[in-house]
Amino acid sequence: MSFLENLLAAIATAPLIPGILVMVGGVAWGIIGGAIPGISGAVAMALALPYTFGLDAATALVLLAGVWAGANYGGSIPAILLRMPGTPAAAAAVLDGYELKRQGLASKALGVSLICGTIGGLISIIVLIAMVVPLGNLLLAFASPEIFALALFGLTLIAGLTERSFLKGLASGFFGLLLTTVGLDTLTGSLRFTFGRSQFLSGLDIISVMVGLFAVSEMFYQISHPTRGAPELVGRASTAFPTFAELRGVWRATVVGTIVGIIVGIMPGAGATASSFVAYNEAKRWSKRPDLFGKGSMEGVAAPETANNAVQGGDLVPTLALGIPGSNSAAIMLAALILHGIVPGPFLLTKHTGLVFTLFAGLIMVNLLMIPVGTVILRGCLLVLRLSPPVLIGSILAIVVIGTYAADLFLLNPVLALAFGIIGYGMRSFGFSAAATVLGMVLGVLAESELRRSLLISYGSWAIFVTRPAAAVLLLLTLGVLLYPAVMYARSHRRARPASSGNTAGSV
Amino acid sequence: METGTSVRTAMRTELAIAAFLVTFGVVVVVLARGIAPGVRTDPLGPAAFPTALGAGIGLCGFLLGIATLVFRGRPGRAGPLSDADPDEATEGGPFSPTRLVGAMVTTAAYLAAFEPLGYLLATPPYVAAIMLIHGGAGRRALLMAPILTTVALYATFRFGLLIPVPGGILEGILR
Numbered sequence: 297m298s299f300l301e302n303l304l305a306a307i308a309t310a311p312l313i314p315g316i317l318v319m320v321g322g323v324a325w326g327i328i329g330g331a332i333p334g335i336s337g338a339v340a341m342a343l344a345l346p347y348t349f350g351l352d353a354a355t356a357l358v359l360l361a362g363v364w365a366g367a368n369y370g371g372s373i374p375a376i377l378l379r380m381p382g383t384p385a386a387a388a389a390v391l392d393g394y395e396l397k398r399q400g401l402a403s404k405a406l407g408v409s410l411i412c413g414t415i416g417g418l419i420s421i422i423v424l425i426a427m428v429v430p431l432g433n434l435l436l437a438f439a440s441p442e443i444f445a446l447a448l449f450g451l452t453l454i455a456g457l458t459e460r461s462f463l464k465g466l467a468s469g470f471f472g473l474l475l476t477t478v479g480l481d482t483l484t485g486s487l488r489f490t491f492g493r494s495q496f497l498s499g500l501d502i503i504s505v506m507v508g509l510f511a512v513s514e515m516f517y518q519i520s521h522p523t524r525g526a527p528e529l530v531g532r533a534s535t536a537f538p539t540f541a542e543l544r545g546v547w548r549a550t551v552v553g554t555i556v557g558i559i560v561g562i563m564p565g566a567g568a569t570a571s572s573f574v575a576y577n578e579a580k581r582w583s584k585r586p587d588l589f590g591k592g593s594m595e596g597v598a599a600p601e602t603a604n605n606a607v608q609g610g611d612l613v614p615t616l617a618l619g620i621p622g623s624n625s626a627a628i629m630l631a632a633l634i635l636h637g638i639v640p641g642p643f644l645l646t647k648h649t650g651l652v653f654t655l656f657a658g659l660i661m662v663n664l665l666m667i668p669v670g671t672v673i674l675r676g677c678l679l680v681l682r683l684s685p686p687v688l689i690g691s692i693l694a695i696v697v698i699g700t701y702a703a704d705l706f707l708l709n710p711v712l713a714l715a716f717g718i719i720g721y722g723m724r725s726f727g728f729s730a731a732a733t734v735l736g737m738v739l740g741v742l743a744e745s746e747l748r749r750s751l752l753i754s755y756g757s758w759a760i761f762v763t764r765p766a767a768a769v770l771l772l773l774t775l776g777v778l779l780y781p782a783v784m785y786a787r788s789h790r791r792a793r794p795a796s797s798g799n800t801a802g803s804v
Numbered sequence: 805m806e807t808g809t810s811v812r813t814a815m816r817t818e819l820a821i822a823a824f825l826v827t828f829g830v831v832v833v834v835l836a837r838g839i840a841p842g843v844r845t846d847p848l849g850p851a852a853f854p855t856a857l858g859a860g861i862g863l864c865g866f867l868l869g870i871a872t873l874v875f876r877g878r879p880g881r882a883g884p885l886s887d888a889d890p891d892e893a894t895e896g897g898p899f900s901p902t903r904l905v906g907a908m909v910t911t912a913a914y915l916a917a918f919e920p921l922g923y924l925l926a927t928p929p930y931v932a933a934i935m936l937i938h939g940g941a942g943r944r945a946l947l948m949a950p951i952l953t954t955v956a957l958y959a960t961f962r963f964g965l966l967i968p969v970p971g972g973i974l975e976g977i978l979r
Contacts, residue, residue, distance in 0.1 A: 347965070464821075464864070466860070466864050467825055467861050474854060477857070481842065484842030485842045485843050486839055486842035488839050488854060489835065489854070512911075516907055516908065519906075519938050520900050520901070520903050520907070522900065684945060685938060685940065686935035686938035686939065686940055686945070687941060687945055689935075690932070690938075690953065693911065693934055694930065694931050697911075698927075698957050710918070711915055726817070744853045747853065748846045751848050756847035
């Protein structure tokens with residue numbers, strides 16, 4: 297079957313009514329979650345993760361995709377109305393969005409954000425489909441050594457790109473890999489790090505760990521760094537869709553935002569925040585009216601909002617083709633797969649074609665649903681935004697406990713969420729990366745099993761990793777990523793020394 | 805510009821983190837070496853991977869310590885609180901350790917009471933306690949929000965998702 301046939305089959309066989317309800321629910325929760333400052337897309341997805349337990353893998357993925365897409369738009373609502381971005385990625389929309397609100401154009405700005413974001417999201421999904429299928433076919437030649445090398449490369453890449461302190465990023469990734477070793481070793485039947493407790497035989501529950509690292513640590517952070525009360529919302533807000541002429545006025549910014557979002561999304565670790573600021577600057581450079589940027593330009597809203605929605609499709613390219621998630625949100629998507637017994641990796645597309653194509657169909661549909669749901673849910677968002685932070689935090693922690701407990705009616709799960717909330721808080725405070733830990737957990741299962749399988753094939757010879765060209769290249773790239781920070785430091789230090797030699801004596 | 809004192813404090817913190825990583829790595833290696841080999845099915849065995857990870861974490865700590873001592877606060881040095889994920893980072897007010905410890909202890913107490921006391925009885929005081937610890941909630945919100953949250957979540961799970969919620973001492977009444 298061609299990929300178009302696969303896609304059409306996925307749409308045709310999708311259970312329509314429950315499927316649409318799940319998508320609407322996902323998008324609605326994503327928009328509301330994204331609109332609440334402090335709940336990023338990843339936190340909103342982590343909070344939804346326990347509720348996917350009773351769903352089949354495809355429906356769970358589509359629900360999470362809806363939350364992700366919704367959160368991308370939701371962040372712009374308080375950014376435009378309150379000058380307070382709901383998610384870090386919406387910060388760029390504040391620059392012109394709030395100026396437009398002061399000029400009485402808030403509804404129009406929200407409409408531009410919604411429509412352009414949807415356009416960016418849809419185009420990025422088309423690019424995703426076009427790229428993933430050939431990439432997946434290319435990787436069919438991969439065997440265990442290459443998959444292990446790929447997992448190692450992905451881990452070092454994320455540790456290197458997301459962290460200013462590469463060593464802490466790497467240690468965080470190793471910690472994540474270590475967490476996957478807890479429990480019964482399926483190859484030998486040995487017990488690892490169970491400390492005599494039968495509850496750990498099947499390993500640590502990845503959902504509880506993720507919810508702890510992302511959501512609980514964030515709530516603890518907000519409790520220990522309390523901010524002022526609920527924001528003041530003056531007047532009523534609605535969504536006014538841009539006319540065709542107004543859309544023509546922002547087409548350049550929309551194209552720039554889409555291209556930037558997709559490219560930045562494909563690069564693991566770069567993220568939606570970077571894409572929205574890059575898109576804002578590029579749109580200003582390409583605009584006919586750059587003087588309006590910062591003073592209430594519709595293009596200044598369209599570009600970052602298109603970009604942070606377009607990141608989703610780009611982000612899913614390495615996630616689905618290689619099994620390497622480029623962001624926390626993508627890592628949560630893969631965690632949902634693990635939850636349903638599917639090991640993510642380069643063979644996802646070939647082994648679970650139906651699932652991947654259902655996800656593609658779901659992604660298109662959730663992006664289309666953004667427009668009606670985003671319009672209707674706005675009033676609900678404003679209601680939630682009026683709630684004070686202590687109400688929201690208390691309720692979210694209660695949701696975390698009941699949500700993780702409900703996954704398998706096991707008190708150990710909320711206990712794990714609390715423990716990893718504390719660990720996540722500590723990691724955040726001392727510059728470690730929860731994202732790298734989660735990535736380690738996602739890649740860990742694959743990395744160890746493929747390493748051991750490779751050595752089984754080679755009768756214990758490590759030469760298998762250098763005699764196979766693709767594995768050798770990937771390991772060389774891994775080495776390059778590992779050495780890159782040291783080389784860059786040495787270069788910048790050498791450059792800085794002559795300039796500072798005259799005035800820094802005794803500054804250490 | 806960083807003062808000498810702040811650089812020294814940052815260095816001390818980094819060295820403490822490095823020491824923690826080395827210790828953690830060593831503990832992992834020791835524990836991993838004690839893993840029983842089980843049925844011999846592959847050349848690597850069950851202990852090698854966690855041993856390597858422990859060694860890797862320890863090595864990261866060692867290199868972090870060396871880097872902190874060698875570079876001593878010069879540009880490029882890894883500093884504490886330096887690298888929250890830009891897509892996740894949120895701004896906040898001044899740090900309050902009392903609130904943090906209070907929230908953690910309250911959550912632990914809630915989990916301890918969750919099954920014996922039951923969801924309906926344990927949750928409202930927990931939500932109210934978290935609101936009090938955070939501060940800034942009005943009297944009406946303190947009275948209403950914990951009850952509304954508890955009832956809404958109970959209804960969602962018990963009647964919407966059909967997931968049994970611990971009844972605790974109310975088990976007989978709720979059945």
